[in-house]
Amino acid sequence: IMEIRLENVNKTFKNGKRVVEALKNINIKINDGEFFGVLGPSGAGKTTLMRVIAGLETPTTGSVYFDNNVVARDNKNIVDVEDRNIGMVFQTWGLYPHLSVYDNIAFPLRVKRWSEDEIKKRIYEITDILNIRNTINLKPGQISGGQQQRVALCRALVKNPTILILDEPFSNLDAVIKDSARELAREIHNRDTITTLIVSHDPADIFSLADRAAVINHGVMEQLAEPLEIYDNPKSLDISKLIGDINTFEVEIENDNDTPFFDLNGTKIEAPGYPAGRAIIGIRPEDIKILDNDDKGYKNIGEATVRVSSYASGQFKITLSFVNSDIQFSINSEIPYKTGKNVPIGIRENKIKFFDIN
Ligand code: ADP
Ligand code: MG
Incomplete structure (x- = not known):
């Protein structure tokens, strides 16, 4: 069990003449035993952040603490990688193809000079837990992708790390x-409540696993909250898109008397507390629907024309455009609708998200 704290962490790389600021002034406290998510697009700085925590990179400036002990500060590792007791699984798993599953998992223990008897006992134990005991004499190329991933997990866990x-x-x-891999990760975390960090660009990983998550974009931590809070109240348009589908509309917020409002397809919608001017509003597909008999909580915003229907995982995705404009948006529906049909549209007003135009 281990608390991780990053204080004003910056990381810059020099690629020839080009300077990349991979992390900019990151401040995060990850709690003992927490399952912590890091979400962000490719190139955001997620892997760099993990490597700094692991000790594979030093922070150019700033400090990293484990509990109250400083492990890195201002371009210097104070505690080296081997002494940080961290288990890591990367995207490519990094298994040694010429070694058996057994020898792959034994690797970190042999580095630590465990005896072969101790190693054997521990490998039997961990491969039983992850249900790959029957593969230990095979090479990584002889087992399935799911099994290879379990081998990588075994290798990360074999030393009983305090951080995964x-x-x-x-x-x-x-x-x-x-899905079963996510379940397994959850089980492993629950077993020892080991402080676990998961990096992903896939919101499903974050929703199914993380207690809290940080959203990183261009090296900046833009939001830190529970996944549902990020989904409901994303701090920026970029974040809203990262964590789920969202329909966006450019609107003009007016503020001539008390309550600010804007016009959406000819319907006046209130925007309490928002400044006058152009803005982008976001509506998630589940907050906009074709009105039928069960419309409680939806405000009618007039008609739209069905453009395209597609079908995936038990739902129709219907793309529509407002009758008097060609602005398109998508909704999910349990039933199909015919292309060209005009249908009444309702939205959940209180679920509208507002973003500045910059
Ligand atoms: P992510 O994991 O979110 O995709 P990374 O942390 O891998 O992002 O990379 C963040 C930025 O830092 C990218 O612009 C990447 O090119 C750069 N970067 C990462 N590692 C190095 C390195 N060793 N040398 C130079 N630039 C790097
Ligand atoms: Mg990465």
């Missing part, structure tokens, strides 16, 4: 195995 780092661990798995 999972950097995009599921991106090479197909959808069906992904």
Whole structure:
């Protein structure tokens, strides 16, 4: 069990003449035993953040603490990688193809000079827990992707680390195995309440696993909250898109008397507390629907024309455009609608998200 704290962490890389600011003034406290998510687009700085925590990189400036002990400060590791007791699983798993599953998992223990008897006992134990005991004499190339991922997890866990780092661990798995891999990660965390960090660009990983998550974009931590809070109240348009589908509309907020409002397809909608001027509003697909008999909580905003219907995982995705404009948006529906049909549209007003135009 371990608390991790980053204080004003900056990381810059020099690529020839080009300077990349991979992390900009990051301040995060990850609690003892927490399952902590890091979400962000590719190139945001997620892996760099994990490598700084692990001790594979030093922060250019700033400090990293484990509990109250400083482990890195201002371009110097005070506690080295080997002494940080961290288990890591990366996207590519990094198994040694010429070694058996057994020898892959034994590797970190041999580095630590455990005896072969102790190693054997521990490998039997951990491969039983992760249900790959029957693969230990095979090579990574002879087992499935899901099993390879479990081998990587075993290797990360074999030393009983106090921190587990999972950097995009599921991106090479197909959808069906992904779910059971998430379940396994949850189980491992619950077993020892080991402080666990999961990095992903896939919101499903964050929603199913993380107690809290940090959103990183261009090296800046833009939001830190519980996943549902990020979903409901994303701090920026970029974040709202990162964590789920969202329909966006550019609107003009007017403020001539008490309550600010804007016009959406000819309907006046209130925007309490928002300054006058142009803004982008966001509405998630589940907060906008084709009105039928069960419309409690939805405000009618007039008609739209069905443009395209597609079908995926038990739902129709219907793309529509407002009758008097060609602005398109998408909703989810349990039933199909015919292209060209005009239908009444309702929205959940209190779920509208407002973003500045910059
Ligand atoms: P993510 O994991 O979110 O995709 P990374 O942390 O890998 O992002 O990279 C963040 C930025 O830092 C990128 O612009 C990347 O090119 C740069 N970067 C990462 N590692 C190095 C390195 N060793 N040398 C130079 N630039 C790097
Ligand atoms: Mg990465």
